[in-house]
Amino acid sequence: MKYYIAVCLPSASGGWRAFFPDIPDCEVAAPSLDRAVFRAANALADHTVSLNGSAVDILPLPRDLSAIKADKEWSAAHAVNWSSAVITLIPQRIVNRLEEDHQIATLSHNQE
Secondary structure, eight states: OOEEEEEEEEOTTSSEEEEOTTSTTOEEEESSHHHHHHHHHHHHHHHHHHTTTOHHHHSOOOOOHHHHHHOHHHHHHTTOOTTTOEEEEEEOOSSOOOOHHHHHHHHHHHHO
16 A cells, blocks of 8 residues: 655644645645544545546655655745644545544544
8 A cells, every 4th residue: 555645734824734745736624633634535535536546557656755855846836834744644545535524533532
C-alpha cells in the first residue's frame, strides 16, 4: 500500500487546509485538524476511484518529506509555513471511504 504525505496548515480565518504535494488539485478544508485529516483521506480515495482503476499507472510515486520541503515552488504556491504545518501519512485506498462524523465520534469516545 502506498502512503501519501498530506500537509495540513492552519487557515488565517480559522480551520485547516490539507494538501497532497504529489497529487495536484487534491486538497480539502475543514473546521478542525482531525476533520481535515479525515477529509484528506476521503479526497485521496475519491481521486483514486475517479481514475477508474488506473491509479497505479497514473499517480506519481509518493515523495519523502525532505523532497517535498525542497520543492520551493510548491511550498510558495501553497504559502506553506513549515513551522506551523502538521504532516501526516494517508494511505491510498480504493474503497472503504471513511464516514467522517461516525469515525470522529468513535475516536473521541475511545480517547475519553
